[in-house]
Amino acid sequence: MKTQVAIVGAGPAGLLLGHLLRAEGIDVVIVERASADYVLGRIRAGVLERTTIDLMDRLGLGARMHAEGLLHDGFHLADGERLIRIDIAALTGRQVMVYGQTEVTRDLMAAAPERGLTVIYEAADVALHDVASDRPYLTFxxxxxxxxxxxxFLCGCDGFHGPSRRAIPASASASxxxxxxxxxxxxxADVAPCHHELIYANHDRGFALASMRSESRSRYYVQVSLEEKVEDWPxxxxxxxxxxxxxxxxxxxxTRGPALxxxxxxxxxxxxxxMRHGRLLLAGDSAHIVPPTGAKGLNLAASDVHYLAEALSAYFLRHDAGKVAAYxxxxxxxxxxxxxxxxxLTRLMHRxxxxDAxxxxxxxxxxxxxxxxRAAQASIAENYVGLPL
Incomplete structure (x- = not known):
């Protein structure tokens, strides 16, 4: 099989990149080691920056997101006694949206067949070859x-444990x-959220987060030691x-309820x-991981994809390799x-x-x-809502 761009990984980063390239008429094939059901079963974060929202809208895939997503004007930091509201709308003129990463993936996945985006699921033992040459290829x-x-070009959107990053020689990279x-x-849990905005709490006993997936489904977290087991927490x-x-x-x-x-x-x-070695370009978790405290994981992958789609479009449509080199x-x-x-934010909110005291x-x-x-709040709001591209 021959294509212009082969993408490893059919999570939101790989699917988003594939859709953006197909919209420009570029041939793309995505390979994914897991099944489609497994990909959709992964529970991930759900706070979208404007950049991510705009990319979905640009593809014409934002209808369900806008219908079901929850626009948020702010969020809260708590110190055990009070809620400190960060009014991101007033401070930045922008909002974030609560819409699960799983739902973003579902929307991208559902649109793939009608838009001619080929995705090969359950591709085992994916390996990348000759990535530094002008004739790279992958096998599975x-x-x-x-x-x-x-x-x-090969694009690695296969996460922290995928093969793409490992295809770059250790002598050519630094971690x-x-x-x-x-x-x-x-x-x-299928219970109403305790607040209409997210709460990040710093308590003497450790961090906690009150979040949501919808007006009837809540997601909560508490900080625990790495020795803890789920079984210890009924x-x-x-x-x-x-x-x-x-x-x-x-x-x-x-509102309390049984755990889903x-x-x-x-x-x-x-x-x-x-994030580039020869004809291999990395995006998302294959190149970087952030703690979830700042709600940056999916959004950072989306900004990578924005830059990468622009670079590859310039290469194929205008024969301009400069953006690939600068990616x-x-x-x-x-x-x-x-x-x-x-x-x-992780240092501030966790024990x-x-x-010490x-x-x-x-x-x-x-x-x-x-x-x-207000200046401190503005700095937090600017970063939380997403820095400009």
Missing amino acids: EKDGALHRIDAD FEKIYPFGWLGIL DERLWDELAVRLGPEAAAHM EKSIVPLRSFVSEP SDLALARVWKAERFSWQ FPDG FDRRMQLAELDYIASS
Whole structure:
């Protein structure tokens, strides 16, 4: 098989890139190791920046998002006693939208056949070859046979554990990583949210987050040690802990219900540089990971895809290779700013095992400063809603 662009990974980044390129008449094939049902079954974040919303609208795939998504003008930081509202609409003139990553993926997936976007699911043992040459290709196994796709460019949108990043020689790349000494225990339940906006809470017992997927489905998290097991947290214990950490105002409006899903997610910050090696270009989690505190994961992947689609369109439609050459530097400039914000917010809102009484006082002083400073709130709002492309 021969194509212009072969994409590894059919998550939101790979599908979004595929749709943008197909809209320009560029030939694309996407290969995905998992089944379509498995991809849709992954529970992920759901706060969309304007950039991500605009890309869906540009493709004409935003109808359900606008019908079912929840526009938010702000969010809250809590210090155990009070809610500090960050009015992002007033401070930036923009909003964010709560719409699950799974739903974004579903919309992109559903539109693929009618738009001529080829997606090959359950492609096993995907391997990338000759990525530094002008004739790269990938191989995979399906239905007991070995398949090969030759392409002008390979795009790795296959996440942190995928093969794309590993196809870049260690001598040609550098990685930067911070592993956080805790995780998030999350619960998804069909109950009304305790507040119409997100609440990020810093409590003496640790971080908590009140979020939602819709007006009738809520997503909550609490900070736990990496040694904790989901089995140690029956529903009632988790609801009790959330009520304490989120504070009295949120607890008074919390509706409890049985968990649809519970899991513990570790937190890390990670960047691999560069994001291009020869004819291989990386996007999303294959190149970088952010802790979910700043709601940047999907949105950062979308900004990568924006730059990457522009670069490949310029190459194929105008025979201009300059944007491909500049892609990594352009994307990384935004990546590192998002990494900084996510790291900063994670440091502010979580209890660290090696933290002492002084560190705790610094957190509380910072929250108190944010509560009284429009300039501090504006900085947080600008980063939360998404920096300009």
